[in-house]
Amino acid sequence: MPRIRATGYSIPERRTEAGTVIRTMLKLRAIPDRRPALIDHYREHRVLAASAPYGCLSGELAVDPNNDQAAFVTSRWPSAAAYEDWLSSPVRDGIMRGLQELLDPSHPPEIQILDVIDEVSTEESS
Template identity: 30%
Template sequence: MLRTILMLNVAPERVGDVLQRYDDEQILQYSLDHSDAISSEISVATDAAGTILVTAVWPDQSAYDGWVENPFRASSNGRLAELLKDSAVGIGRTFKIVHEVKKS
């Protein structure tokens, strides 16, 4: 399995706008419904620095690549870019999950 981490750099006063965009467009839900993603989350830095992490778990690299190539992702990235400091959404870093534990 694979975890992707996408870091969005946002002016602190625009964090709410980015979160609202994710909610309005149902970006996380769309990605689950139209890809092989297993789960996804959006997190906000607790120090109010304006950093947002979008993370997801995928069965493999090809599943993530399929999402990266999805036309919806490209169009939503364009709308998100106007809210970001560096005006680019980019591609998430990928990490192989090598060990996992869960409460039963």
């Protein structure tokens, strides 16, 4: 799998079995006092919904109540290939360009990609 360069960070080459569901965890650190604007950007641009056509199965934007700069985006993808499609999409690039001005340049975004090996959900599908 090739190295992926996405606006704001790069993803190291990784090995995974084809068809493995993955969970991504993105940690963002806003410029002091700019986290509300970061949240507004995610909502106004419907970032989580924008990733659905690329295969995102679910996603959440969460904040740390004890750190007024931290925000986390977790997403579930049917495969690493689907996530790669999102990372290289022009839709995402446009969204990230607007987000860059809200991020603390001394703390670049951090991404973790995890292979899901077991799961349970009590939520009913729509």
